[in-house]
Each structure stands twice: as structure tokens, then as C-alpha cells.
Amino acid sequence: MTDDRTGLEVGRRRFLHPGPLRWLRAVGWMMLLFIIFTLVYAGAQTVGNPLFKGGGHLLEVLEVAAICGAGLALYGGVVWLAEGRWPEELDPRRAPVDLAIGLLVGAAMLSAAVGGLYALGVYDISGPRPASAWGTIAMAIESGVMEELLMRAIVLRLLMRAFGVWPALVAQAALFGALHLANPNATPVAAAAIAVEAGLMLAGFYLLTGRLWVSIGVHAAWNFTQGWVWGASVSGIPVVESWLVSKPKPGAPELLSGGAFGPEASLPAMVVGTLAALVTLWWAWKKGNFEARPDVQAPPRP
Template sequence: MRSTLFSTAAAVRILTSRQGIRPPELGDRRFLHPGPLRWLRALGWAVALFFLAAFSSLPLTEVLGHLMPQTGAWKFAASLIGALAALAVYALAVRLAEGRKPSEIALKPLLPELGIGLLIGAGMFAAVMAIMTGLDLYEIRSLGAAPIWVAAGRAAQSGVVEELMIRAILLRLVWRAFGPWIAFAVSAALFGFGHIANPNATVFAAICIALEAGIMLGAFYALTGRVWVSIGVHAAWNFTQGYLYGAAVSGGDFGPAVASSTARPGFPEWLTGGAFGPEASLPALVVCTTVGLVVMALAWRAGHFSKPA
């Protein structure tokens, strides 16, 4: 028992860079105060905050992208400003409507936890591609140097905005309304099937994303009480997939890349991900879901799922 507790504590220290962990702060003041129909108030606030975060970032990025010079560095700046705008609007909205500081985006743990997340995300995708190439499922060709700005901007914005919308808003507030297990199921399903309209998407691809990212990224939030590790993992996975390996990212082109990775013909799409990309493959499903379940177990042992809704 002592060795198990020691290993759990060591894993938590590594994952959080010794920043400490806390149960997710669900909100219990002002609009989310205890009382009749709090579940309905939580759901209504989730919908409002979801669209507030989206519309504070995406249109701003589009406008800046047209106003700024059409170079990669300026496009990166536009994406970064859009991501920061979403964080600022979220923080202000939570302070006003929930009467609390948004501990899920606390600034002190930002750099260390973001850094750990970036390492985990890049390492997981590299592990998936190592399995793919070891089984001769993928062909990887080097293309040489390529501009980094477009991929970096897209990775930063998708990591920040999507984690705010899915984990800090949907997962947290459905957790407030109905408890953690319904919250995980709903947020994972919405995240997975939110990709169904992407190019080359299939039902299997949506299920893969729901299980891989829905469990794993939510688990990092449930363990730490913050979204920085989740943001880092999400951004690094997309960047490594789209820029370093040049594979399709959720069915789309991520911009200039230093390599090109394509599935070899003759293998089923569920094994390689097909045109949608490696994230819709069986190896990615196994790697990411395994990591997610391990982190979920750490959060469970820490007692973070026992907090009542």
C-alpha cells in the first residue's frame, strides 16, 4: 500500500511540476448558488459561456488575420491574440457571474504545467507514429525546413479555445449540474462528434476522438483542477502531428510541415486513420485512452470525484 501511495504521489508531482493538485472548482456563488434549479442554471450558464468564449476568439482572429500583414509571424500573432482574448473573457465572465477567481486558469502554475503538457502531447504522438511505422502502416518522408508560424498559431488557438470550451466550461458545469460521470460522457461525446463534419470524418474517427481526448484531456483537468496540462497536451499533439510529421489533423491540412506522413494503401482505415489522420487509428486510441485511464485513476485516488455536485 505504501509503495502504491508513493508511486501515485510521485506521478502527481511530475504531472503538475510540483504545483499541487486540487479538485476542480465547480462554482457555488452568485449564478451558481445552491438552491432550486441549480442544475438548470448551470446548464444555461454553460451554453452562454461556451459561445462567449468561442465568439471572443474566433472572429477576432479572422479580423486580425485580414488586417495584419499576410506573413506567417503575423498570422501566429493573430492566433495568439485570439487565444488570449478567450482566456481574458472567460476570466472576467467567471468573476462577474460566479463571484470567484477562476482557479482553473490560475497563472502561477501556467508555465510549468503547460510545459509538462507539451512534452506529454508530443511524446504520445511520437509513440503512436513509432507504432505505426514499426508495423509498416505509415510512410514518413522528410521535406526539409518549413515555416513554423502557421502550425504554431493553429496549435495554440485550438489548444486554448477548445480546452476552455470543452473542459473548463462544458465538463465543469455539467459536473456541477449532474456529477462527474455524466459530465465526462457528455463533454467527450460532444467533443468527438463535434468533429464529424470535418473533411474525411467517419463515425469511428469521432468515437476515437471522444475516447482519446474526451477521457484523457478531461482527466488531466480532473486531477489538477486546472486546464494548463490539457492545453499543453492538446496543442503539442496537433503541432507534432501537423508540423513535425506532416499528417492530416482531424481530416485537414495544418499548413507547411517538415515531413509528410501518409498511410500505406491496403490497410483498413480503423487501423491507420486513413485520410482523417492518425488520431482516428487503433494505435492512437490505445495509447491515448491508456494514458487517460491512468490519469483518471490518479484523480480518483486523490478523491477528486467524491466532491458532490
């Protein structure tokens, strides 16, 4: 019989049931969810962004976490109503271990990229110095949770439902990179770097596990380690409070150092992120998660 547990769960009931124009229903549903959760993200940013400009406080970080938690709960509710399933991409039983793995991997990857910049002689690193971490924690939570919900659980999943995995992978990565063009100090090279090293890499963790938690952990730890631990610009946004201070040396080639956008636009980050993307995507393909889960489970043979 067909194994109902093989493949990635991308939605197959109620609004996404098999039938005419399912691709169009999936795209329309994706657009509606994207608008709704962009508004939720904006709510988190009204609290989180001021913190990123200064030290922040624990209570304000808890407010950001509460908004993001409410966003995840809202996603679970609307998917249950419209798709007839509780989203296993938010399986709470797997969250603690997945998040811990993601946090460790994200911190290690970003540190490897900064280490590469230092080894190449294009970055100065100074410190340590006293600094509050609360503002960067708030930024890491809001970006990790809400951007993964938007880009992987909504855009990637529903484009995969509509058109298959390869068009979905390319489109969500390109969109992720393009959205970063609105950041300070952004360039087309920086956007392309984000699309490849982050858009494909974070998608790889989602496709591999079928859940958001590792991707959330990697994303949050990558941003926190970049901003507070190493004190480098995060996606073009300079940090104020950081333990260390890292910046390109004067005259360092921008294609190598990332320039004012920060390490994410650098060659070492591209190498680290792209290698992680290739490994996770290959592993997900071997696991069978490049295919959507079958629509109907065949009855057992007598």
C-alpha cells in the same frame, strides 16, 4: 471540519449558489458561456485557419495568441462576476510549469502513436524538408486554448456542477467527438476515436490538476507534432507545410491507419490516448477530484 480545499472547484457561489434548480442554472450558464466563447474561437480561426493552409508569419501568430489571451481574460472576468471567484483553473502562477509538462507529454504521445503506425508497417514517413512552422503554431494555439476552454472549463465543469462527474465526462467526450464530424474526411469511427482518446484523456488532465494548462499544452503539442513535425493530417485536415511527411500506405486498413482523417483515427492513437485517459482519471479519482468542492466550509471546532 470540512476541508474547503478538497474536491474540484466547479462553482458554488452567486449564480451557482446552493438552492432550487441549481442544475438548471448550471446548464443555462454553460450554454451561454459556450455561445460566447464559440464566437471568440471563430475570431481566432479567421486568423489561424488561413495560416494553416500556408506558411504564415510570426505577426499573424501573435494575433492568434492575443485573441486567445483575450478569451482567457474574458472568461476570468465573467466567472468572477457571475460566480464570485477568480477561476483557479486559470491560475497564472502554475501556467509555466503546467504548460511545459503538457507540451512534452502531448508531443511524446503523438510521436508514440505515429511510431506505432510505422512499426506496424501501415505508414510511410519521408523527409525532412524545409518548411515554415508558423501556420501550424497558430492552429495549435487556437485549438489548444479555445477548445480546452470550451470543452473542459465550460462544458465539463458546469455539467459536473449540474449532474456529477460521470455524466459530465461522458457528455463532454461525446460532444467533442461529434463536433469533429464537421471536419474533412471525418467518419463515425474517427469521431468515436476522438471522443475516447482525446475527450476523456484531456478531461483527465483537467480533473487531475484542477487547471486548464496541462490540457492546453497536451492539446496544442499533439496537434503541432502531428501536423508540422510528422506532416500527417490533423483531425482530417491535410497540412501544407511540414518538416516530415507521413501518410498511410496504399491499401492499409483504415481501422488500423486512420485513413484520410489521420493518426487520430488509428488504433495506435486509440491505445496511447486511452491508456493516458485511464491513468489520469484514476489519479484524479484517488486525489478526490471526482467530487465538487464543498459548498460551505464548516466553522472550526472550539
